[in-house]
Amino acid sequence: MTDTSVGKPVAPPLISTADDALEASTMRLVRRRFLPVLVLGFLVAYLDRVNVGFAALTANSDLGLSPTDFALGAGVFFWGYFLFELPSNLVLEKVGARIWVSRILITIGLVSMAMVAIRGPVSFEIVRFLLGAAEAGLFPGVIYFMSLWFPKRYKAQDMALFMMAIPLSGFIGAPVSSWLLALDGALGLRGWQWMYLIESVPAIVIGLMCYRLLSDTPANAPWLSREQQAWLQNRLAQEKVQVQSGVKISKWQLLKDVNLLCYGAIFFGVTAGSYGLSLWLPLILKGLGLTTFETGLMGAVPFAFGCVATIVWGWSSDIRKERVWHTAIASFVSALGLGLCLLTVSPALTVAFLSVSALGLYGVKGPFFALATERLPPSLAAAGIAVITSLAGLAGFVGPYVVGWLKTVSNSYSAGLGFLALLCVVSGLLTLIQASLQGTKQRD
Template sequence: MQAPTRPVDVRPFEARPGDDRLSRETVRTVTLRLMPLLGLMYLIAYIDRQNISYAKLQMVGDLGLSESVYGLGASLFFLGYFLFEVPANVFLERVGARRWFARIMATWGLVTVLLGFTQNTAMFYVLRFLLGVAEAGFFPGVLFALTLWFPQSHRAAMIGWFMIASALANAVGAGIGGALLDLDGLLGLKGWQWVFVATGLPALVLAVVVLRILPDGPEKAPWLAPAQRDWLARTLKHERDTGGHVEHGNPFQALLDKRVWMLASVYVAFPLAAYGLSYWLPTVVKGFGVSNTANGFINIIPWIVTAFALWWVPRHSARTGEQIWHVAGPGLIAAAALAASVVVPYPSLQFAFLCVAAAGVFSAQPVFWSMPATFLKGASAAAGIAAINSVGNLGGFISQNAVPFIRDRTGSTFAPMYFLSACLTVGAILMFVVLSALRRDAARRTAGPPVHDFVESPAASGAGR
């Protein structure tokens, strides 16, 4: 982020009179001022990701696309996202959140609107890829920005609040997606064209709002009192100085940190299941024989359940002090629910299990995303978080190709759920192993002299801790 505009008190950390009250007031102020805007940004971003699942219901027929061609086009978003995620987040750390988030929103809004005027398969492929390029850096950028605003003990809850926007986005998208399809013919546009145009325009408008009101960091927030800025600066500096954090001279050296790749490899299963499920829920519900509008409103239900889980799981983790099972546990529950949705014979029970699966997949992630900032800081944290997210989101690329492939080969809407369930089961088990290893490493780092058993590269071994 940009340099402070005023000096702050960063003397060695010590408890001071009134710190408990000051901490509560500061966290509450930052939460109320920052999180609604970030949540609204994510809500619009997620709608722009997911609108393709509703447009698909008409778009495939109008453009003559097969399920596999559609799946490849939808998945190209993740390829663009993967290639540009790390450099985008490093650039955000240099230029500041305000300008970079505004740029991201303006470009993704423009590409989304252009998707409404897709003429052929090639154009569809190019625009989906460009949408991934445009949005690259947003989600990990927010995760990095939260490390500059909130102490570690509050981050999982804040990430939970932020990710509730994704659940609300799915609910809002479900409610309006089907309704927009039913505007077919209005002003000469197809229903699927209205889906893209109507969901892309809000991003263009919000880009201007973000540029005007989002601070680059706590030191530039006019709504924080000097004492609040000083407490926040002291607390975050204390956590960085005592937590065994690494900051490399070149932030891209974070890509050589084994811990980053351990987290990235096990995270793949969660986006794979999440995107496979959310993209195909409208298709599954359509199989129940309902109208487009009814399909949309029925699909609100899973995301309401998910929003509650995103609120409850990180708070329960904070109260109990347990983290590992609050990531692996929801993943295993989701895997079981996905498998059960295929086995049970009644549509209502199938849908109920898919609701549980959605809640489990998403609610595992807030606690997970609080982990990288426990061992990285500064630009290295920006690069590391982006790397984990970009590699993990390749799961979306995999699911958007594997799910329609399985659907085409089997002729079953539910058969792909077995694939998602198996991947999520393996991922949740490996997540337990990896997080246990990282917890042991963190205990050693904070209890004694610096150790380097997870950071083995020559460039990283000399990094300050």
């Protein structure tokens, strides 16, 4: 009898190969269409959020802002963000990401332009609060949007690509902002006014691009073939069933969910460190004797390391299918870098140690949000992510404000950096403790 199977392909590999090809072509289209505009949108939004740190190099003296005044105004952004975060995401679920993300970005640009008109501490705080309210819902809204389009195996890496916009905004924004400050006096405007005016325009442009390019679900994406739509919908539906199994909880009950609050606490610590770095880095470097131009160049270095860490650490988390240790280790690295800054007054060493910190502060984001979203049912993802980022968003107020207050009372940034390092240590420990408790509960 002749063995007819020798040298001939069998059906299962052909089917598997066809499925793999369909998956690859589908996700290639999805990623090319969405990731560039989402990264650009979050980049300009984040730049409009933190460029206040570079404006402070000259605006603080023009406006009569003390370190505490600046910290309060920079941080009050997060009260607006906190108060409007959850309502914004509930609206997003109703009207869809295409409309709502576009609205958020356009509003961010318009409010950012209003920073040109501030005249003192009160107007500074009012416009910063309004900017926070305008941006509320963007980050969790995009994470929710990605959960409707990106299967589990792509989450950490693609979320990391999206969140690379955070350090990238610092890498690009630091030298650009310092250059714009040099326009001081042109057409009667101060340099910081030119910076706010010019850097607000891209948010409006990209908001219009989002309206053109985003599709709310695979079902209403005419740029995908029917076969591609069917594959993506089936894959996401399978993952949705797995996550939703046995889950019965309302959106408002999420506010009482211990695990969700723990995620918020974890992200609180590393977020405080991230905003401490973003908002105070220019003033820390300027205080070491650098010029405004040197501050812009040196200030870009930690964010360059952050960009690399965001991609590499997210990729590592996906390849190894591991989230907990990737989140915890990144948190501890953040603390190490911030702590080492206490040992030196050298500008070069300070930048080097802050670069170590940036590896953790930005590398943590992809694995953390992959971990959090994988534990939430898709129907509650937007509200759950909003709760996490709302609670963590308060760190954007607490971290910078405490650093500013400690700078006022001690005339040094050392105590503030130590405080941020401690919060990052707590984040790492909470990640490990929660994972251990959940593992024990599942075994029981």
